[in-house]
Amino acid sequence: MATATPSEIRVGAHHEPHLGFLRSYVFSVDHKVIAKQYLGLSLFMALLGGAAAYLIRWQLAWPETYVPGWGYVEPQQYNAIITMHGTIMIFFVAMPFVLGAFGNFLIPLMVGADDMAFPRLNMMSFWTLFVGSAVLIASFFVPAGPAAGGWTAYAPLSARPIYTGVTWGQNLWLIAVAIEFASFLMGGINFLTTALNMRVPGMTLWRLPMLVWTELIAAVLFMLSVGPLIAGAFMLLLDRIAGTSFFVPDKGGDPLLWQHLFWFFGHPEVYVVGLPGFGIMMEIIPVFSRKPLYGYKTIVWGMIAAGVLSFVVWAHHMFVSGIDPRLATPFSITTILISVPFAIIVFSLLVTLWGGKIELTSAMLFAVGGLATFIIGGVTGIFLGSAGLDVYLHGTYFVVAHFHYTLMPLAIFGGFAGLYFWFPKMFGRMMNETLGRIHFLATFICFNCVFIPLFLAGVAGNPRRIYEMSSYDFLKPAQPLHVIATIATLGLLAGQIPFIINFFMSLVRGRKAERNPWHANTLEWCTDSPPPHGNFSQPMVVYRDPYEYGNPDAPKDWMAQNEPPAAPAPLGGGQIRRTGTR
Amino acid sequence: MLTWLPQNVSTFGGDVDHLFHIIYYITGVWFVAAELFLFYCLVRFHKSRQAQPLYARGESSSQAAWVLVPVLVVLMLDLGIDKIGGDVWHRIKLELPPAGDQVHVTGKQFNWEFTYPGPDGKFGTADDQTIENELHVPVGTVVRFELSSKDVIHSFFVPALRLKQDAMPGRTIKGWFEATQPGTYEIACAELCGFGHYGMHGVLTVHTAADYQRWVQSTWGAAKAAAK
Amino acid sequence: MGASAHAPTAVAAVNDDAFKDIARGRIAVWWFLASEIMVFGGFITCYVLFRYAHGGWEDAARHVNWKLGAVNTVVLLTSSLTMILAHHAVKVGDKQGVKTFLGLTIALGLTFLVIKGFEYHAEFAEGFTPLSGLFWSFYFLMTGLHGLHLLVGIIINLSLLVMALRGTIWACGDRVELGGLYWHFVDVVWIFLFPLLYLT
Structure with a gap:
């Protein structure tokens, strides 16, 4: 081992530093603590986003009635609430959940490192996000209220205060989102450097657990897509504060430019949130099927292809926005082609299940439940990607249902699956399986009952972001759909109560977790639960790829990545399939 | 579904x-x-x-x-x-088929303005008429529209026509439709345009040929309508 | 000892891997620069698209002082050279050279900002502000952000200079290289801005 990096030297040393409360739990540089901070922040923000969903749904089902716990929702408020719901859920829940929490916790553990490459930068990225969240929450309390231009903040609605009446709310929104971008750019430095540079001996790129691959691809996609939108955010902020006209036509600006900048980021952003969700599923499904992930390299290439394609599809959000109509055809083709890499991922996961020895733990239920629901999100994307049909469906509830069916299965179902799966590793205790299954059933059933009706409302032509639709005769048949969706939303929110109880009860009273409760192969299971400071008590060496389950030639049905081969390989080829080098 | x-x-x-x-x-x-x-x-x-x-x-x-x-x-x-x-x-x-009729559609917070060229068939003349939230067209005629906006982005959405097109401030977007059945159909705005977005509600009236003549006469007066 | 018998093959597999030979700091700085390129790339693309779509910008662009811009280009290019010399001095262990060349780089950076300040002053005096039209909005926004980046570069170099004066720089010499990467990036941004804003 000529290439001993400082991390390997520091491994072994394993001293528990005596830091004060502040340095151990608040301004900690330990990736595991930071991951839990991300988790806590995202769950807290999810409460806000969920409350917003409650208000939106109530208003849509029973317009202009008293919302228990809030009061009446005014039109202006309604626009602010939908704006904040979207912003919070995408930027301050989904991203910190699947990237911040799982990426931070698992990347160093899975590659066998003692921490992230730049621990202090890691701490800074969390606290930057914290400031961003604080700014966003502060915008609720400024005069004239929070941003009300939609989470897409289309100019010129967002570019001049007169159009919405919102003053500082929109400015703070822009600042909060820009801070969030900066935070995840800093986080991305660590993801990339750690995953590329701090792998232990034997951990080749083709032996990386899929979660690391997905976080890595997500970080790169984010970095390459967000720059132009940061530039756009500067320009929009100047339009608002200084009175320039980048996005306002009165002095030659162009509102469409904002849409280009936004969606050039916005589409890859979906994969930034989605791919790690897939990564979590791809870790969990092999474990509870006791089968290797089917076609590891095919999936990796598929995800890279999806990432590349995501940069050339953005105008499908803009088919009817006034772009040159000739542009729609190529963008429509690239968009529909996106189904190819995702078909690879989905089919591979499905085939992984075939012939397995399936155990439906809470983690597995959320993983396959997420997969099952994502398929709906996937196929409905074809409807919207086809420009001819998008003329009708664009801007309706069909779109709303579609993107909830892609983001929720990946970020939320995937995230919950990951939480049930890695909770023992994070906190050293097992979660309650019964409550977990109740949580899954409630979430799965209610989720589908919320958004299937919304597909139908979309087909009926129901435009989204409508405060109330009673004045439209053609939407009368859609009204009962909204009532169903709202009742299901109440169920969905109530369905999270078993989770909250389970989470806190297991933290305190859960059964102590052993090192490897699921008999999984990746390196994080080869250390204590929870891992000590420095993660591993001895240097790790990796001998095989991460999904060696159920090999009939092996002595047991799982072979940890760091487990040395059982017997010296005889000359002329070993019995252990060393597939990582194939 | x-x-x-x-x-x-x-x-x-x-x-x-x-x-x-x-x-x-x-x-x-x-x-x-x-x-x-x-x-x-x-x-x-x-x-x-x-x-x-x-x-x-x-x-x-x-x-x-x-x-x-x-x-x-x-x-x-x-x-x-x-x-x-x-x-x-x-x-x-x-494809923009040859126009049988023309109208200018302008979105503004929170109404649709429909400007008709009048009997002379030309825009920018004295007999132009602008009517808010009411679009009248004859059945079986290709209607060419020019879409624009006075303030923010709106989206001209007529579900019964399967037609949607954003109205973008600073540019004029051309489009067309041909209605096949007389009747009244609703027009909605499909792009968030402010607190009144939900009420940005127009009505498309598709007239039979005779009906349309009657509407033209009542709007422009019999003499001028005859010139058309 | 099956483990030790098999370890070498596994380790050999990692050594094939080019990424592990790249220093961490360099990956981090390249990452940062790549995201910066996307930001400035966004501005420049918007600028070019607007300029392509709308006529009449030449009249506005005629009012910027291309002579001072050209002088500034030379100043920045020279500063990149002195930055390379500072890096070279670290490599060969030339203690005086490090201080001299870092000092020169900082001085050139400040010179650039001062000249830019005179330009801004003259333009404001003529009545051109960021609100005078899209060209001027882009001009002030892009050159202003570039100036801010340069200021950050000067601060980084100042901290390196302090380390050089204290003699602590030799323990972490790669920081001069990393600071240099950033400095050259700021320089390259200007190489794009100068022709786009001054010469077309």
Whole structure:
């Protein structure tokens, strides 16, 4: 081992530093603590986003009635609430959940490192996000209220205060989102450097657990897509504060430019949130099927292809926005082609299940439940990607249902699956399986009952972001759909109560977790639960790829990545399939 | 799902619905197949029924085929959908048939303004009439519209025509439609445009030929209408 | 000892891997620069698209002082050279050279900002502000952000200079290289801005 990096030297040393409360739990540089901070922040923000969903749904089902716990929702408020719901859920829940929490916790553990490459930068990225969240929450309390231009903040609605009446709310929104971008750019430095540079001996790129691959691809996609939108955010902020006209036509600006900048980021952003969700599923499904992930390299290439394609599809959000109509055809083709890499991922996961020895733990239920629901999100994307049909469906509830069916299965179902799966590793205790299954059933059933009706409302032509639709005769048949969706939303929110109880009860009273409760192969299971400071008590060496389950030639049905081969390989080829080098 | 589509009254609306049906059935088959496969696996290969899992890595080409062949079929269907969808798009947005009638549509917070050229058939003359939220067109006539906005982005959405086009401040966007059935249909705004967005509500009245003449006369007066 | 017998093959596999030979700091700085390129790339693309779509910008562009811009280009290019010399001095262990060349780089950077300040002053005096039209909005926004980046570069170099004066720089010499990467990036941005804003 000529290439001993400082991390390997520091491994072994394993001293528990005596830091004060502040340095151990608040301004900690330990990736595991930071991951839990991300988790806590995202769950807290999810409460806000969920409350917003409650208000939106109530208003849509029973317009202009008293919302228990809030009061009446005014039109202006309604626009602010939908704006904040979207912003919070995408930027301050989904991203910190699947990237911040799982990426931070698992990347160093899975590659066998003692921490992230730049621990202090890691701490800074969390606290930057914290400031961003604080700014966003502060915008609720400024005069004239929070941003009300939609989470897409289309100019010129967002570019001049007169159009919405919102003053500082929109400015703070822009600042909060820009801070969030900066935070995840800093986080991305660590993801990339750690995953590329701090792998232990034997951990080749083709032996990386899929979660690391997905976080890595997500970080790169984010970095390459967000720059132009940061530039756009500067320009929009100047339009608002200084009175320039980048996005306002009165002095030659162009509102469409904002849409280009936004969606050039916005589409890859979906994969930034989605791919790690897939990564979590791809870790969990092999474990509870006791089968290797089917076609590891095919999936990796598929995800890279999806990432590349995501940069050339953005105008499908803009088919009817006034772009040159000739542009729609190529963008429509690239968009529909996106189904190819995702078909690879989905089919591979499905085939992984075939012939397995399936155990439906809470983690597995959320993983396959997420997969099952994502398929709906996937196929409905074809409807919207086809420009001819998008003329009708664009801007309706069909779109709303579609993107909830892609983001929720990946970020939320995937995230919950990951939480049930890695909770023992994070906190050293097992979660309650019964409550977990109740949580899954409630979430799965209610989720589908919320958004299937919304597909139908979309087909009926129901435009989204409508405060109330009673004045439209053609939407009368859609009204009962909204009532169903709202009742299901109440169920969905109530369905999270078993989770909250389970989470806190297991933290305190859960059964102590052993090192490897699921008999999984990746390196994080080869250390204590929870891992000590420095993660591993001895240097790790990796001998095989991460999904060696159920090999009939092996002595047991799982072979940890760091487990040395059982017997010296005889000359002329070993019995252990060393597939990582194939 | 298909029955939720509202009544169609435009010449190209049928193409849109047709495209909807094609995609619906293609994706529907895949959706059902995938979900059945998933559910079958969960039941058939539950650990209570399966002692020894199948060991398959999916890396040899014969194994990878189980994924790649279906993916290839997906690719072929994709290209087919692209072709059909591209044609529909071309018909709605790229071909502008010769105009039988013209109107300027202007969005503003929170009303639609419909400007008619009047009997002389020319815009910018004294007999132009602007009516808020009421669009009157004759049946079976190609209506060319020019869409613009006075303030923010709006989206001109007529569900019964299967027509949607954003109105963008600073530019004029051309489009067309031809209504096939007399009646009144609703116009909505499909792009968030401020607190009054939900009330940005217009009505499209498709007149029979005789009816339309009557409307023209009542709007411009009998003498001028005769000149048309 | 099956483990030790098999370890070497596994380790050999990692050594094939080019990424592990790249220093961490360099990956981090390249990452940062790539995201910066996307930001400035966004501005420049918007600028070019607007300029392509709308006529009449030449009249506005005629009012910027291309002579001072050209002088500034030379100043920045020279500063990149002195930055390279500072890096070279670290490599060969030339203690005086490090201080001299870092000092020169900082001085050139400040010179650039001062000249830019005179330009801004003259333009404001003529009545051109960021609100005078899209060209001027882009001009002030892009040159202003570039100036801020340069200021950050000067601060980084100042901290390196302090380390050089204290003699602590030799323990972490790669920081001069990393600071240099950033400095050259700021320089390259200007190489794009100068022709786009001054010469077309």
